[in-house]
Amino acid sequence: MSSNVSDFKTRATEKAGDLRHRSVIRTALRSYEIVRDKRKAAFQSWESARQAAAETKWEAVNHLDKHLEALTAKLEARGTKVHWASTGAQAREIIAQILRDKKARSIIKSKAMTSEEIHLNDALEKEGFTVVESDLGEFIVQLRHEPPYHIVFPSMHLTRGEIKDLFLKELGDAPSDSPEELTMVARRVMRQKYITADVGFTGANFAIAETGMISITENEGNARITAALPKTMITLMGIEKVLPRFSDLALFLPMLATAGAGQPMTCYNTMYSGPRQPGEVDGPEEWHVVLLDNRRTELLADAEQRDALHCIRCGACLNVCPIFRNVGGHTYGTTYSGPVGAVITPHLRGLQEWKHLSNASSLCGACTEACPVKIDLHHHLLQNRRNASASQPSFFEKLAYQVFGIVANEPAFWSLAKKIGWLTQPLQRAIKGSALDPAKAWTKTRDLPPQPRESFKDWWSNRK
Amino acid sequence: MSERNNILGRIREALKVSAPLPGLHGDTASAHRSTESPASHAREWLPSVGASSEEQVALFAKNAADLKADFQLFASRDELIIALIKLRDTEKWSRVASHGGGLTNFANKALGLPVTLTDHGYNVQEMEQCDAGITECDALIAQTGGVVVTSRSAGGRALSVLPPHHVVIAQRGQLVSDLPTAFANLQSKYAPDFPSMISFITGPSRTGDIERILVLGAHGPKKLTILCF
Amino acid sequence: MDALYLRAGISMVEILERLGHKVICPNEIACCGQPPFNSGYWDEARTIATPVLEKLANAEAIVIGSGSCGAMVKKFYPDLFKGTRYAELAKQVAAKTWEFSDFLVNKLGVTDLGAKFPHKVTFHDGCHGLRELGIHKQPRALLANVQGLQLFEMTEVSCCGFGGTFSAKFPMISTAMGEVKCTAAAETGAEYIVSSDSSCLMHIQGLLSRQGKPTKTISLAEVLNTQ
Numbered sequence A: 001m002s003s004n005v006s007d008f009k010t011r012a013t014e015k016a017g018d019l020r021h022r023s024v025i026r027t028a029l030r031s032y033e034i035v036r037d038k039r040k041a042a043f044q045s046w047e048s049a050r051q052a053a054a055e056t057k058w059e060a061v062n063h064l065d066k067h068l069e070a071l072t073a074k075l076e077a078r079g080t081k082v083h084w085a086s087t088g089a090q091a092r093e094i095i096a097q098i099l100r101d102k103k104a105r106s107i108i109k110s111k112a113m114t115s116e117e118i119h120l121n122d123a124l125e126k127e128g129f130t131v132v133e134s135d136l137g138e139f140i141v142q143l144r145h146e147p148p149y150h151i152v153f154p155s156m157h158l159t160r161g162e163i164k165d166l167f168l169k170e171l172g173d174a175p176s177d178s179p180e181e182l183t184m185v186a187r188r189v190m191r192q193k194y195i196t197a198d199v200g201f202t203g204a205n206f207a208i209a210e211t212g213m214i215s216i217t218e219n220e221g222n223a224r225i226t227a228a229l230p231k232t233m234i235t236l237m238g239i240e241k242v243l244p245r246f247s248d249l250a251l252f253l254p255m256l257a258t259a260g261a262g263q264p265m266t267c268y269n270t271m272y273s274g275p276r277q278p279g280e281v282d283g284p285e286e287w288h289v290v291l292l293d294n295r296r297t298e299l300l301a302d303a304e305q306r307d308a309l310h311c312i313r314c315g316a317c318l319n320v321c322p323i324f325r326n327v328g329g330h331t332y333g334t335t336y337s338g339p340v341g342a343v344i345t346p347h348l349r350g351l352q353e354w355k356h357l358s359n360a361s362s363l364c365g366a367c368t369e370a371c372p373v374k375i376d377l378h379h380h381l382l383q384n385r386r387n388a389s390a391s392q393p394s395f396f397e398k399l400a401y402q403v404f405g406i407v408a409n410e411p412a413f414w415s416l417a418k419k420i421g422w423l424t425q426p427l428q429r430a431i432k433g434s435a436l437d438p439a440k441a442w443t444k445t446r447d448l449p450p451q452p453r454e455s456f457k458d459w460w461s462n463r464k
Numbered sequence B: 001m002s003e004r005n006n007i008l009g010r011i012r013e014a015l016k017v018s019a020p021l022p023g024l025h026g027d028t029a030s031a032h033r034s035t036e037s038p039a040s041h042a043r044e045w046l047p048s049v050g051a052s053s054e055e056q057v058a059l060f061a062k063n064a065a066d067l068k069a070d071f072q073l074f075a076s077r078d079e080l081i082i083a084l085i086k087l088r089d090t091e092k093w094s095r096v097a098s099h100g101g102g103l104t105n106f107a108n109k110a111l112g113l114p115v116t117l118t119d120h121g122y123n124v125q126e127m128e129q130c131d132a133g134i135t136e137c138d139a140l141i142a143q144t145g146g147v148v149v150t151s152r153s154a155g156g157r158a159l160s161v162l163p164p165h166h167v168v169i170a171q172r173g174q175l176v177s178d179l180p181t182a183f184a185n186l187q188s189k190y191a192p193d194f195p196s197m198i199s200f201i202t203g204p205s206r207t208g209d210i211e212r213i214l215v216l217g218a219h220g221p222k223k224l225t226i227l228c229f
Numbered sequence C: 001m002d003a004l005y006l007r008a009g010i011s012m013v014e015i016l017e018r019l020g021h022k023v024i025c026p027n028e029i030a031c032c033g034q035p036p037f038n039s040g041y042w043d044e045a046r047t048i049a050t051p052v053l054e055k056l057a058n059a060e061a062i063v064i065g066s067g068s069c070g071a072m073v074k075k076f077y078p079d080l081f082k083g084t085r086y087a088e089l090a091k092q093v094a095a096k097t098w099e100f101s102d103f104l105v106n107k108l109g110v111t112d113l114g115a116k117f118p119h120k121v122t123f124h125d126g127c128h129g130l131r132e133l134g135i136h137k138q139p140r141a142l143l144a145n146v147q148g149l150q151l152f153e154m155t156e157v158s159c160c161g162f163g164g165t166f167s168a169k170f171p172m173i174s175t176a177m178g179e180v181k182c183t184a185a186a187e188t189g190a191e192y193i194v195s196s197d198s199s200c201l202m203h204i205q206g207l208l209s210r211q212g213k214p215t216k217t218i219s220l221a222e223v224l225n226t227q
């Protein structure tokens, strides 16, 4: 068993029994569910909107080469520098080189999961650059030296009391544990950092091929300031982020907001088409857009699961996932957690090393139902399981299912197995939950149902 | 250049096998494909907006209030100016930031305060100290209760986010019904020479990052006031 | 189901017979093959599922009591047999397969079975029934006509945590999910948790009895078969 699996199991077991964690997450997500349902109900047809969004992303991803070429041509025509990175290492080097060329010292960042994916902050800090996360949730987890807990709500696992203590310790300033006052502390700290930062760094939510734009969605205004004040701006985006047309945003922006946070629209949705243009009063002199592959093309090559690249990172599938809600975001040990993480991580980082994420699911399908772009998430978990056992079967499991197949196909064996099960019940009770119990995994916390003497089949044959 | 070719090459190789049509869970039978864009009927699925312009004004007012933005509609420009002056006095503004424009010039003059104008460049620290940022906008959207600003129409990129209070001066004719209309209008107004920033602002800056409790003014303005005549 | 939840099966047969249908239960069918399928062992799943398909080929309609097994036959058989010589047959069988409550309500048009169950209940939607087969209104329509029964909905629609082999591979996650479910059910004040899915009930009952909770579980078919 690889250490990923055992780490996952250890952390999952610990968190699943952590009642405090369970109640913090449940409370936060209950309020999310209520507003999300209200916003969804405001749509004249949420289902038609989902289908159209799915078809639009299908069109985008299945003609990705053309859209990327159109996007970059438009961006470059207005003075943006476009870089291509096949790997995380290449992207890190491109970004570090821009910083060196600019003789930059400090970087202000707005939220970007792609930068988590390539562990950008670590690399830049090792080179001596100062990196500050400006999104409040990201800022909080950065102060705690931990990765974001959730792709949209990075600090949802923390209570106001913990955040107050953190601010006191790290910033020496926390008047109370009121969310309002704590937010104002962060606002004050950040203002000066914006003004002195040499480089602003952002992620991207959508890229528009038709008009050559990057669209950024946020609530706080930190990305807006990041893209306004520093002289140099860098944007890192996964190559799958394209949408064909400007008008597609009219559908995607409200859907992202509704699915992700139960908002009609996120507070700021901003489309950038270049650095400061002639006649404009502010904005960066230089804008670099880094396009990241990092094995997305491998997922693209799997036609069966290609739709996983439709993901708009809204986080809805995490919010509804009973696994995520019980084990928490950090347990996954991946940048992208929850159902979408369980689907794509085996593609992005190795099937055998990460297949346990696809196994750790009851396949309830809540994710697929929640996904605004209709990604077939829970069926992809099944396909990952199939692919994993085809390329590297577990000997015992395969054998067990072969024996099970023989027993199930032969009525005499089936009824014998049931008889044995019934006869040994006293013994089963005696060893229940102990190390001797073959069903220990079940019986440690749960009882087995009593097995009636007569089975349905017996009843059936007797009444004839 | 070579990584570009590598990536595009891998994409083309991958796309040689076609993917099942979306959203049908592998069932291709009932898929419809037409030549128009899948999202072209978005208007029919998004939240409804009402037919008359009165309904749309009312919807805008309701949505703005839900977002905790302050929307005030006036019968004339003079009434608007009176309200703006009242705002100046209750909030004790001592300096504002703004940009030159048909609507803002009038407002700034009436205010009679020192103004940091962005038109020919500005000092960031100075703008940071201003009590309000006063801008025009490109559109108000009834469907969302939000406004559209651009780097060209609203005094650059920073003016609408840096000061703690963003005041938008708008005219009733700028109200559009829904998002598809707003996008179509931007395209016909600007394409292909778009302002380098187009921002859909839907309510004052907010965060829920502490226990998912709503706090206004995370980084951007705590207050958004939309004055319209 | 065969071995552990016979009362649900008996109730189903008795209800269908009362409605004048001839019920055949092929003696050789034990399992639909979902455990190996869900674990990724599709070859092994086919070994079990192929004879099932053959036995079901000639039935007029196939009624399955468990939403999960129903989803397997109706939704996943076509996937499992895609590209094999059974592909067509799998589609045909899937087309005439019904989940029990769906069969009663939408095929037979029956919602009132004259049952009487004077208790407070809450209904647990098995995930496969709910999301793969769209079973939501049907059981509620049936319960609405049960005399004396009061239905209290849970505020949270969530998985009970069973998930087949998942419950043994990740027991603590599965248990936590089950606890969340039991809490939500207890919050409604119901005496019984009713479900059409016997595997969910087995999981929920297992937790309830271990924790000594008073809430009981019962299958939808049994409730409908009360007089």
Ligand code: SF4
Residues within 6 Å of the ligand: A310, A311, A312, A313, A314, A315, A316, A317, A318, A340, A367, A370, A371, A372, A373, A374, A375, A377
């Ligand atoms: S997979 Fe779907 S639901 Fe999950 S984050 Fe991506 S878009 Fe949202």
